[in-house]
Amino acid sequence: MMKEITYAQAINDAMCEEMIRDETVFFMGEDIAEYCGAFGVSRGMLEKFGKDRIMNTPISEQAFVGAGIGAAMVGMRPIVELMFSDFMCVCFDELVNEAPKMRFMFGGKVKVPMVMRTPSGGGTGAAAQHSQSLEACLAHFPGLKVVIPSTPYDAKGLLKTAIRDDNPVMFLEQKTLYRTKGMVPEEEYTIPLGVADVKRSGTDCSIITYGRMVQMSLEAAELLMEEGINVEVVDIRSLVPLDHKTMIESVRKTRHVLIVHEAVQFGGFGGEIAGQIADSEAFYYLDAPIRRLGALSCPIPFNPNLEKAVFPTVEKIVAQVKSLL
Amino acid sequence: MIEVFMPKAGMDMKEGMLIRWLKNVGDHVELNEPIMEIETDKINMEAESPGTGILLAKLIEDGATVPVLQTIGYIGAPDEKIPQKIQDMSEITGGHGAIQTAVAPMAADGAEAGNTADGATDGNTVAAGAPPAATPYAKKLAKDAGIALDFIPPSGPDREIRGRDVLAALEKYPREATPLARKYAEVDGVNLDHISGSGFGGKIQKGDVLAAETNTGSFAATTSADIADSTVPSSVPEIQGNRRSVENRRPIQGMRKVVGERMFSSYSQIPTVMQSMRVNLTELLELREKINKNREKRISVNDFVLKATAIAVKELAHCRTSIIGKEYVTYKEANIGFAVSVENGLFVPVIHNADQLSLLQISERAAELAERARTGAILPDEYSGGTFSVSNMGMFDVYEFTPIINQPECALLGIGGIHDELALKDGELVSRKIALLCMSYDHRIMDGVGAATFKIRVKELLQNPMELLL
C-alpha cells in the first residue's frame, strides 16, 4: 500500500518510526518542539514523545551538536537539527574535528551514531547566509557520511537508515522540496546509503545529480525527449558513501555526462564526480568533455531574478546537455 | 606555383617515405631534376622535380611518411607566396616539426592546399603532424576498428572527432575518396561503392579506382615474416633482470608493411575455411622424370600444379569470383598467381590466361617471373590482375598449412611436400607418392562442396597427368 505524503512528512515519519523502534533515539535542536522547527518538519512530535525526547536547545550550535556527539559516544542515537545548513559553520569543530574523528583517534573504541539533519539550499529568497549548499565541505571529511534525498520516498528510507547507522550522518534536506509530494509505502522500508537511483533511464547523456536538482533534471529530460534526446538521470542520493559503479556504468552507456548540483560549481562535489569518471574505465567511452553545472561563484542574492540567475535551471540543464551532443 | 608531391610509383603504393630532400629551400630546381629520395613499399628511388623554379617550401621533413599524391612542397618564383593553409596537413602521418619555408609568414590569400583540402580544417589550430583532437570514445572506436583518425572529419564543437564521426566513417568506409579518385571515378563511370580504399582510414584513392577498372589485385602471401633489418637505436633504456629487454626497434615499412596490411586485412575480413585433400602424384612424378630426362630447363611439380589449377579455374566460374563492394564479380580469365618469396617479403607474379598456355609455356613463364620478382625487375602488370593463386611449400618440407587468401580472390591453393606412402593396390603392397592440396577459401563465395569440386578436378588432372600435356 502506498500513500502520498510530503517530503517534510516523510522525514517526520522516519524520525517518529525510529523513535518508537529505538528508545535511545531522541531529537534536539532550536525551536523544534512547540514551534516544530523552522520548516515545520517536527510537527506533532512533541505531543507524541514529550519534552524528554523532543528537546528545544539554546541557540548554541556548538553545545547541542557537541552534546549530540557526547551522547552518541555513550550509546544514544541523537538526531540534531541545525535550523539552516549554513549554521554548520558555527559548529564546524564539532562536525569536522570531533564527530568523524573520535572513533579513529580512539583506536576504534567508540562509535558516534548521530544524525545531523539540516535544511540546505536556496530558492527561498533567504539570501546569502541561509541558502547555501555546503555538502562538498562535509563530504571532504573521512568519518562523515553525507546524504541528500530528492523525494519523499528517498527521504524516509534514507533517514531511517541514517538513524540506524553507527556513524555520524549529515542529512541535508532540501528546503524547496519540503512541500513536494510523493508516494511512500505504508509498510516499513529502508534504503541503504551509497546506492544511487537511476531516476530516469536514457541512452544519450547521463545527468548525475542529487537533491532538488534531480527534479529539475527530470524536467529537462522531458523537454529534451521532445527533441529526441534521451537523457538518463542518476540521483546519487548519498555523497558519502558514493555509488561509483552506477555512475560509471551510466556514463559508459551514454558516453556523455553532465553533473548538476545546486552548490557553487567551483570546488563543488561535481568536481569529485568528474574526477571519478575521468579516473575510471568510463573515460574511454567519453564522447564529450565531462561537464558540470552548479551555482555561480557568488553569494546567493536576495532578488528573485538574481537568485534564479545564480542557480542551475531547467533551461540551463537543457542547454548544457545539448552542447554536449 | 608548382606543388611537389609524393609520387605514386606503383599500383599498390599507398604512401611513401621521404628519405631525404636533395634540395634546400631557396635552391633553384629544374624540371625532372632529382629533388628528393623516397622509399616506396618496394624500392628506394630518386624522384624528380615536377617543375622549374625555386624550392619555396618543404612541408615535411626527412623521414616522414605521407600518402601518395600528398603535397609536400612548393616550387615557384622567388617572390611567390605559398598558400596560407599549408599548415593544414591533416594527412601527414609523420614529419614532425616546423615547416620550412623560403618566405616570411604567409599572407592571407586564402588559397586551398591543393588536393589535400578534402576534410580540411581551417588550419589555425592543428600543427603539421599533430594528432587530431578526438574524444576518448572516438579514439577507442577507431582503435577497436583498426582505423586511423587522421582522415575522419570532426564534428565536435571544438573541432574534435566524436564517436559518431568514427561510426560514420566506418559506415561509409568504402565511400571516402580523394577528390582525384572521385574525378576519375566520375569520368570512367566507376561506382565508388564497389571499391575498397587503400588510403588511410580506407579512403579511396585514384589508384584504387584505376585498379578497380583493371580488376587488379596482387599481393598474397603465405610464408613467414622476414622483418626489415634497418634498425634504429632504441630510445628506451634496456631493463635488466627477468623482464624482456629490447634488442632493437624498427619501423614497419616498405614491402613488409604492405604484406602485413594485406595479411591482416585478409585474415580479419574473410571467413576463411581450410580444406585439404590427398593427391597421388606417383604417375605425375614418373611422367615428369621422363619429360625432364633430356631437358635443360626442367619442368617442376609446381608447373603441373599451375597448369591443373588454370584448367580447373577456367572450368569453374566460382573460382574466378571476387567480392567487390556489395557484388559478386566473376572474371573471365584464369590468371593464376603464384607466391614467390623475396628478400623482406613476397611477390605473387601472375601468369595471365594460364589455361591457354602449354605446360612448357607455363614453366618458362613461371621461371621468368620468379626471377624478375627476386631481382626487383618485375613490372606492375606482371603481379596484378590475378584471379586465383597458388602457394607451394613442398620444397620447404611443409606437410600441411593454412594459406591466407590473396584479396580479392576467392581462394588460395596450397601444396604441401611430397611423401612416400605404402598402399594396397589390387591386393599388392605398393609405394606411392602423396601430397596434400590445402586450400583456403572464402566461405562467402563458395561452400565446402564448391571448394571440394575444385580440388577434385585438380586432383583428377594431377593423377592423370597426360591430360596436362594435351
Add this chain to the structure above:
Amino acid sequence: MSGKNSDHTSDVTKNIEEPISKELKMIMWQMWIDMHLARYFEERVQWLFSKGLVHGTTHLGIGEEATAAGTIAAMKSQDYVFGTHRGHSQAIAKGIDVKYMMAEILARKTGVCKGKGGSMHIADPDIHYFGADGVLGASAVMCVGTALATRKRKEEDRISVVFFGDGTSNEGATWEAMNLAAVWELPVLFVCVNNTYGMSTPIKDVMKDTDIAKRAYPFGMPAKTVDGNNVLEVYHASVEAREYVASGKGPMLLVENTYRISGHSKSDGNLYRTKEEIESWKEKCPIKAFRKYLVENELFTEEELDKAAKTAADEIEQAEEFAKASPEPSFDDLMNDVYA
C-alpha cells in the same frame, strides 16, 4: 599568575578532618602513586622526545599532577571523564595503564589508541575516559552530551567530568556547554586547571578578571577555587563537588590553580617567563608538599614513600621497554576505524 592563586597556600593541613580514616589513607596512597607515575611518565616522555624517539608533539603538565590525581580520586569509576590535551596525569589517574599509554606515545600498535591517536588523543572509552581532545572547548560540549545520556538513562550515580585549562575558559564552546548543562541541570563537573598560562600567554593578558570561578555564576552554577598544588584540598573539594553534581542540582565549576613547570609543548623555549618564576614554583611542587604532609602526620614513612616512588619509576621503565618492543601498526589496519 593570578591574584586569586596567591590567596591560597600550600598548607596541606588546612581543612583536613581528624582522624584520618583507613579509606582516606588508601586514597592518599593511591594519589601518591598516581602523581609519581604522572611525573615519571612525563619526565620519561621528555627524555624520549629529546632523544628523537617521540613522533609529533606532546604537551607535558609537570607540576600539575595534584589536580588530576586529587579530582579523579574523588570520582567513581563509572563517571565519564574528558581530559585535556595536557592529559597524561588525568589518564593515569583515571586508570589507563602507563604501558599502553607509553606505547601510544611511541606510536605502537599496542598503544591505547592503536597508534592512531598519539599523545594528544589518549583515551580509553572502555574505562569511561574520553581523553584528550586537540581542539579546545569541544570536550566541554561533548561532556554535556554524556551527561545528557546518563540523565536519559536515569543513571543517578554517574557524573560527567570535563577538565579544561584557563585558556579554554575563553572558548565560546565552553560557555555554551556551561549554559546548556546548567539550563538542563545536567550532572557535569567542570574542572578548570588554571596553570596560569595559555601556551605562552599569561591569563592576565587575556582576561580582565582572572577569577575564573566567577564565570560560572551567570549560568546559575556554583563554583569553587582551590589550590591545585594541594592534592588533599583538590580531593576534598572534588568530593564535595561530586556530591553536589550527582544530587541532580546541575553542574558545578571547580577551579584548580596550579602552575605548569614544563613548557607548553616540546617546542617551548620558555621565553615568556623567568627562570626565577619557574624555580619558585618548583619549590611549591605538589609532590614535595604532599610528602611533607604524609611524613609529618606519620601517615607513611619516608621509606614507604620512597619505595612507592621507586615502584612507579620501575613501572615507567617497564612501560618504555614494553613500548619499544611493540610493533608499529600495520597498514592493513589503517582504514579500519574510519567508519564503524
